[in-house]
Amino acid sequence: MTTRPLAAIILAAGKGTRMKSDRHKVLHPLAGRPMLLHLLASVGELSPERTVVVTGAGREQVEAAVSPHGVLTALQAEQLGTGHAVAQAREALDGFSGDVLVLYGDVPLVTTDTMRRMIERLHADDAPATVVLGFRPADPGAYGRVIADASGRIDRMVEWKDATPDERAETLCNSGLMAARAEDLFALLTRVTNDNAAGEFYLPDVVMLAAKDGRASAVIETGADEVTGVNSxxxxxxxxxxxxxxxxxxxxxxxxxxxxxxxxxxxxxxxxxxxxxxxxxxxxxxxxxxxxxxxxxxxxxxxxxxxxxxxxxxxxxxxxxxxxxxxxxxxxxxxxxxxxxxxxxxxxxxxxxxxxxxxxxxxxxxxxxxxxxxxxxxxxxxxxxxxxxxxxxxxxxxxxxxxxxxxxxxxxxxxxxxxxxxxxLVRPPQTARAGWAARFRATMAARKAAK
CATH class of the missing domain: 2.160.10.10 (Hexapeptide repeat proteins)
Structure with a gap:
């Protein structure tokens, strides 16, 4: 593991409307603990210098949940895409020089080991500009695709909405999780545009922008179970x-x-x-x-x-x-x-x-x-x-x-x-009245018969 300082940016700005709940999506419990706190615990094992949670709708709930853990927050007032969300953490990371992990509050089961592998790959001999965490779901559906060679060197990444039929046939999908050096990440984000089918600023676009600069990115894989997200x-x-x-x-x-x-x-x-x-x-x-x-x-x-x-x-x-x-x-x-x-x-x-x-x-x-x-x-x-x-x-x-x-x-x-x-002994002495029960029954039976 590199000795460079580490920061984590956790995106938790989404409204989570499909949960149909007054509780913020990332605060719904999994195994007795809010999803977001699962992720904070895993990140915490890497001893990050700073952790920033990007909030939006329901920010008060999220801020209250993370404040006891010494976590910083940044506000994404408008949800304009994942790239825009990550950019909101720049001020909270002002003066930070090190590596950055980008994680998602509704993807709670990413392990510390996987995060460590992402950072280690970032500092491999070929020094990729970014490292993307990929997976191969049983049904790739509408996930963004990662087109890479056998060594994991990324040729291109494309959102499903913008993908060609051949690109959609690829089974390696983008989990959204990424590692990059802070100086590279924020410099590349300033160049991301929203010229796409959704009109959003996509975080994966930094991979292609780095490629234009002659710097390749890499993908490592994990199991689909580890990067399962929650929207309902x-x-x-x-x-x-x-x-x-x-x-x-x-x-x-x-x-x-x-x-x-x-x-x-x-x-x-x-x-x-x-x-x-x-x-x-x-x-x-x-x-x-x-x-x-x-x-x-x-x-x-x-x-x-x-x-x-x-x-x-x-x-x-x-x-x-x-x-x-x-x-x-x-x-x-x-x-x-x-x-x-x-x-x-x-x-x-x-x-x-x-x-x-x-x-x-x-x-x-x-x-x-x-x-x-x-x-x-x-x-x-x-x-x-x-x-x-x-x-x-x-x-x-x-x-x-x-x-x-x-x-x-x-x-x-x-x-x-x-x-x-x-x-x-805390009770009155027991007494018995001989024949009382028989007389009582006879009296009550006679009263009932007379009615």
């Missing part, structure tokens, strides 16, 4: 499916068992250990890690959670952000955990809500137990000690502490701390 919700769903398929295969190759792979959905940052078993219809939101030997049973949903070694989750469990399940703990059916920690071998097997709580090692939480963590204004924590036993259908009104080894009788509403190894 249908295309987004298709790309999501493509991404998930690759991620499932990787999980299994790394030693996880997916009982029904097509029904498991991962996020961009899901971490899965070895010998993990994932049953059907499991969804991983962002921020989940699952350690070796854990089992995620069917119909469970996990987000922002850490699942320890040998843990069992579900079926029908929900782990929300801040859930931490330590080694060997168990969360069963219809249990929800939020901002709570279960210690080693602790278990909550049925119908339970644990929010803002700490459950000690070996504790047992009975069916129907809830931590009452919210009073309508503030959240409070519940502390449950090691080896404690909380009986079924109990309500623990936070803030409250259940000591280590304590037992809370079933049906309790606990509003005060329970000492270690104590028994807490």
């Amino acid at each position: 919700r249908g295309e987004l769903a298709a790309l999501e499916g493509q991404w998930q398929q690759v991620r499932r295969a990787r999980a299994m190759a790394d030693g996880a068992t997916l009982v029904a792979p097509d029904t498991v959905w991962f996020s961009h940052d899901t971490v899965i250990g070895r010998d993990v078993t994932i049953e059907p219809n499991v969804v991983f939101g962002p921020g989940v890690s699952v350690a070796d030997g854990a089992t995620i049973h069917a119909f469970s949903h996990l987000e922002g959670a850490r699942v320890g070694e040998g843990v069992s989750v579900g079926p029908y469990a929900r782990l929300r952000p801040g859930a931490v399940l330590e080694r060997g703990s168990r969360v069963g059916n219809f249990v929800e955990v939020k901002n709570a920690t279960l210690g080693e071998r602790a278990k909550a097997n049925h119908l339970t809500y644990l929010g803002d709580a700490s459950v000690g090692p070996g504790a047992n939480i009975g069916a129907g137990t809830i931590t009452c963590n919210y009073d309508g204004f503030f959240k409070y924590r519940t502390q449950i000690g090691a080896g404690a036993f909380v009986g079924s259908n109990s309500a623990l009104v936070a803030p409250v502490t259940i000591g280590a080894g304590a037992i809370v009788g079933a049906g309790a509403v606990v509003t005060q701390d329970v000492e270690a190894d104590a028994l807490a």
Whole structure:
């Protein structure tokens, strides 16, 4: 990889009207993360000196999304073509001397490795003026064509609207992604005209302008899947499916068992250990890690959670952000955990809500137990000690502490701390009235008959 400084220009000015959404197109999520942020993450691995996102319609949304990442923005007030869009980044790159990658916010899955290959090709011995990323789709359709020799030296590039039948027969297509030296890129852009069928300033025209100066450009190829763009919700769903398929295969190759792979959905940052078993219809939101030997049973949903070694989750469990399940703990059916920690071998097997709580090692939480963590204004924590036993259908009104080894009788509403190894019974004594039920039924039957 060259040591020259690197900048990236990401085009995100399009209106995205086919999405039919108030959300900007590039901010629609793919695998739990906005498409644009996928691209920023990949670019970030190359440590660019500057990254500029070119905005247009919906600029406020895009600017808000990228500002935490130290990214510059430039406005394309009128959408006059890709060449015009790139030119808008010139001011943001004032004084920059190095290489420039041109990327697209709605083409989110371009890998860091491919970006690196583009820069390396730019600095090959033949020193091309620009490097174009090409691909060969199953249906070339209306993509612009790249006419090149066997070495990748470009003879010409042509938009489909302006192509001859012979040129349209070429299967090597232009992804739109490009690498060039900053001094070459902006000098060539000043010479691009809109004398074409669409009346737009095309970025690929810089290739032919460089050729007129006696400087050839080069094309390198990648798979069509990597440069798939998104213009509609249908295309987004298709790309999501493509991404998930690759991620499932990787999980299994790394030693996880997916009982029904097509029904498991991962996020961009899901971490899965070895010998993990994932049953059907499991969804991983962002921020989940699952350690070796854990089992995620069917119909469970996990987000922002850490699942320890040998843990069992579900079926029908929900782990929300801040859930931490330590080694060997168990969360069963219809249990929800939020901002709570279960210690080693602790278990909550049925119908339970644990929010803002700490459950000690070996504790047992009975069916129907809830931590009452919210009073309508503030959240409070519940502390449950090691080896404690909380009986079924109990309500623990936070803030409250259940000591280590304590037992809370079933049906309790606990509003005060329970000492270690104590028994807490919070319910009236049971009474029985002999024959009352029979007399009641007889009375009510007589009333009904009299009507």
